[in-house]
Amino acid sequence: MTDRRGLSSTQQQAIEQTETWGAHNYLPLPVVIESGQGAWLTDIDGNRYLDFLSAYSAVNFGHCHPVLTQAAADQLQKVTITSRAVFSATYGPFIQALAELCGKEMVLPMNTGVEAVESAIKLARKWGYETKGVEERHANIIVMANNFHGRTTTVISFSNDETARRNFGPFTPGFRTVPYGDIHAIADEIDANTVAVLVEPIQGEAGVIVPPKRFLPALRELCTERNVLFIADEIQSGLGRTGTTFACDHSGVVPDLYVLGKALGGGIMPVSAVVGNRDILGLLHPGQHGSTFGGNPLAAAVGLAAIELLRTGELQRRSAELGEHLHTRLRGLIGHGVDAVRGKGLWAGVDIDPYLGSARSICYRLLARGVIAKDTHTKTIRLAPPLVIERDELDQAIDALVDALAEARAEKA
Structure with a gap:
């Protein structure tokens, strides 16, 4: 069941409805999305999140293009x-x-x-x-x-x-x-x-x-x-x-x-x-x-x-150019809570140091900082923002990851 601590009653009710009536074939993050635009998602309480999942690459063009x-x-x-x-x-x-x-x-x-x-x-x-x-x-x-x-x-x-x-x-x-x-x-x-x-x-x-x-x-x-x-x-x-x-x-x-x-x-x-x-x-x-x-x-x-x-090739070029920036910044985190980084373009797999906890635990910390990302196979976070994302938005999400890793390290100290 989804951890509902800290959620508004509106979100708790929506999650409870889903978990009561829906088959449990997914384990969603504790957030109820109502709308999206470009690289951003907004929940039913009006909180905004950078989407670094893109519905597993279904939203390459951004929300509501x-x-x-x-x-x-x-x-x-x-x-x-x-x-x-x-x-x-x-x-x-x-x-x-x-x-x-x-x-x-x-x-x-x-x-x-x-x-x-x-x-x-x-x-x-x-x-x-x-x-x-x-x-x-x-x-x-x-x-x-x-x-x-x-x-x-x-x-x-x-x-x-x-x-x-x-x-x-x-x-x-x-x-x-x-x-x-x-x-x-x-x-x-x-x-x-x-x-x-x-x-x-x-x-x-x-x-x-x-x-x-x-x-x-x-x-x-x-x-x-x-x-x-x-x-x-x-x-x-x-x-x-x-x-x-x-x-x-x-x-x-x-x-x-x-x-x-x-x-x-x-x-x-x-x-x-x-x-x-x-x-x-x-x-x-x-x-x-x-x-x-x-x-x-x-x-x-x-x-x-x-x-x-x-x-036109514009989106492909954006993915290549912004992807180079993404991977450069992510590689800088190796040894600071990250064990390895893989991928191409605006697609990255980030292996989290197991000492800091599971990849999902870091995804929860990212969610608290306004970034939606998803874990896979316990240790890896997949990052896949829409190709329309701006460079400053990309940096905002990476900064959130830096903060999340620092918080996890501090708790272990």
């Missing part, structure tokens, strides 16, 4: 959902713009990120059976240890997070797990029935883990050589978060399939997609895959507006 909210408002006055039983006016422009952004030929829109991952798995298997010639029901896909691709039954089947897996079996077969970043382990696991390698270019949930510099280029070469699909899960790392449009861009590699989500919906709608070439996505035929809400007119209108914001 005027271009995105206007696109949504305009479409709300027209039509919001038709299903794919008919064509819609916004669908074509959206998928063309997304294909062009990715340098690919076809798009399969879905809703949530894990739906897109599931879709990519189906596509890879279908490609393996119909193009590569793998014997039916024998396809395997290689995945990375400590991956996070969602929490559906199939996806947790290849997770090694016991919290996500315990008491949810039996699990889906057909996956082989290797250490993240180990190209030799991948090569050893590939056989005649391997259809794909599924990888996060930077592992998010694991703690913003950046692979060795040569890993992704070597993986691209290996997949091409062995006739295996390279699937990049860019749900968190893509669309400007790391200072480039896609995290794969840092290594100069292009996967066979991009899996996208989160920021694709502009922080307004759940929008996800698998993007690839016709030789893979063209294998789908009517009735083999679908979604009632996938690519609906409202989602397509917002998604198109989000893509247009990325076309």
